[in-house]
Amino acid sequence: MSTRILPAVGDADAARAITTLLSQLPDAEPAGPLGDSTSLLDTLARLAGESLDELPEVVLVHERIGPVPALELIREVALRFPAVGVVLVTADASPGLYSAAMDSGARGLVGLPLSYEELAQRVQAAAGWSVGVRRHLGAGADVLTGPSGTVVTVSGAKGGVGTTVTAVQLALAAKASGHTVALVDLDLQSGDVASYLDVQFRRSIVDLSTIQDISPRVLQDALFNHDTGLGLLLAPSEGERAEEVSDRVVRQIISALRHRFEIVVIDCGTHMNTANAAAIEMADRTLLVATPDVVTVRAAKRMVRLWDRLQIRKAEETITVVNRYTRNTEIQPPLIERITATKVARIVVPANFKELHAVVDAGRMQDLEAKSTVKQALWGLAGDLGLVKHTEGAQKQGRLKGDRGSFGGRRGRTT
Known part of the structure; x- marks a missing residue:
C-alpha cells in the first residue's frame, strides 16, 4: 500500500529538498508542496468533503510555514482531520519543541538538515498510525471526514x-x-x-x-x-x-x-x-x-x-x-x-x-x-x-x- 504525503513548506529551498527526498521513499505518493497554511487547510477540507479515503496519510509541516505558525497549524490539522498523521520539519530538535509539537498533535519530528533515514522513519511511523486509526474506527470513520459545519x-x-x-x-x-x-x-x-x-x-x-x-x-x-x-x-x-x-x-x-x-x-x-x-x-x-x-x-x-x-x-x-x-x-x-x-x-x-x-x-x-x-x-x-x-x-x-x-x-x- 502506498503512502500519500502532503507537504506544507513556506521556504522554496526547503520545498525542493523535501520534494527530492520524498520522491525517493519507497511506496510513497508525495503531492506537490503547498506554500502556506491556508492552502493546506483548504486542500484537506476539500479532500475530506469528498471522502475520508481521499485524505493523505501524512502531512509534513515546515517550521517556516505561514501565516499560521507551525505549531498552531499542527493543532488545527489534528483537531479537524484527526486521522491524518502530522510530522513537523524543523531545525530545532530540542526536547522542549518536541514536547510542544507532540502536545499540538504531531506524530513525529524531523530535524534539519534533512536525513533520508530519519525522514523515511518518521513518515512510515505517522502513516502506520494513520492507517491504524482508520482501520480501528472502521464503519464509524465518517466522523473523521473533517468539519461538518x-x-x-x-x-x-x-x-x-x-x-x-x-x-x-x-x-x-x-x-x-x-x-x-x-x-x-x-x-x-x-x-x-x-x-x-x-x-x-x-x-x-x-x-x-x-x-x-x-x-x-x-x-x-x-x-x-x-x-x-x-x-x-x-x-x-x-x-x-x-x-x-x-x-x-x-x-x-x-x-x-x-x-x-x-x-x-x-x-x-x-x-x-x-x-x-x-x-x-x-x-x-x-x-x-x-x-x-x-x-x-x-x-x-x-x-x-x-x-x-x-x-x-x-x-x-x-x-x-x-x-x-x-x-x-x-x-x-x-x-x-x-x-x-x-x-x-x-x-x-x-x-x-x-x-x-x-x-x-x-x-x-x-x-x-x-x-x-x-x-x-x-x-x-x-x-x-x-x-x-x-x-x-x-x-x-x-x-x-x-x-x-x-x-x-x-x-x-x-x-
Whole structure:
C-alpha cells in the first residue's frame, strides 16, 4: 500500500529538498508542496468533503510555514482531520519543541538538515498510525471526514454599515430552515449581538481563552441558548478584555463549533485583529458588508487589500453584500465589484431604515416582520449562500417570500 504525503513548506529551498527526498521513499505518493497554511487547510477540507479515503496519510509541516505558525497549524490539522498523521520539519530538535509539537498533535519530528533515514522513519511511523486509526474506527470513520459545519464570517467595510443586522438575520434564516446554528460575536470591543437579541448573559468568549482543549461540556457552558434556538457565543461586556482572545483560542473555538453546529455565523465587526483574522481565514464563506457610497467602497477596497496582504483571504474569494441600496444611487453593484475585485452578492439589501427602528430599539431583531423588505433580502441572501435547508419549507412559514415568492423579491435584487 502506498503512502500519500502532503507537504506544507513556506521556504522554496526547503520545498525542493523535501520534494527530492520524498520522491525517493519507497511506496510513497508525495503531492506537490503547498506554500502556506491556508492552502493546506483548504486542500484537506476539500479532500475530506469528498471522502475520508481521499485524505493523505501524512502531512509534513515546515517550521517556516505561514501565516499560521507551525505549531498552531499542527493543532488545527489534528483537531479537524484527526486521522491524518502530522510530522513537523524543523531545525530545532530540542526536547522542549518536541514536547510542544507532540502536545499540538504531531506524530513525529524531523530535524534539519534533512536525513533520508530519519525522514523515511518518521513518515512510515505517522502513516502506520494513520492507517491504524482508520482501520480501528472502521464503519464509524465518517466522523473523521473533517468539519461538518459551515462557517460564515460577516465583516463591515467600516462602522455603521449593518454588519450585525446582517449576521443576525442570516443566522435566524438558517435556524428557521431547520439547521442547528451558532452565532458568534467576534466584535470583541464593541459587539452588539446581545443587545440586538435582548440577551443578558454573564459568560462570554473570554471564558474560553484559558482553556487548552475545549470539550463539548465546556463549550456548552459558554453558550447562551436563545429562545429562537440560536446558540450564542457573546463578546465580553468589558471591551478591554478583547486582548485575552488570541487567534489560537479562536481557531479552537471555531473547530469545536463546527463539530456541534451545522451553520456557524461569526460577526467580525469592522476592526481587524488576530482573532477575527483567524476566523476569516478559517471561514468557508466570507462576507464584507458595504453601503453604496464613495467612502465605504474605498474602505471595502482597503479591507480586501489588507486581507490579501495578511494572506487570510483573496479578493475573489470574498462576497460583498451591498446594504442600504437604492436604485438612484450613482454607485451600483457592478461598479463596487470592479473596484473591490470581489464578488458582489446577487441580492442587495434595500435602504428601508424605518423597518428596523422598532426592533433595534427594543433589542428584538428576531421580531422583524416577515413582510419587511430588509428581512426578505437578507433571508434571500441566506438562501443564495446555501445556509437554508429547503426553501419550500421556509416559504410556508412566510419567512423567505419576496414580491414574487423568490429569494428577496424584485426589490431585493440588482437590476
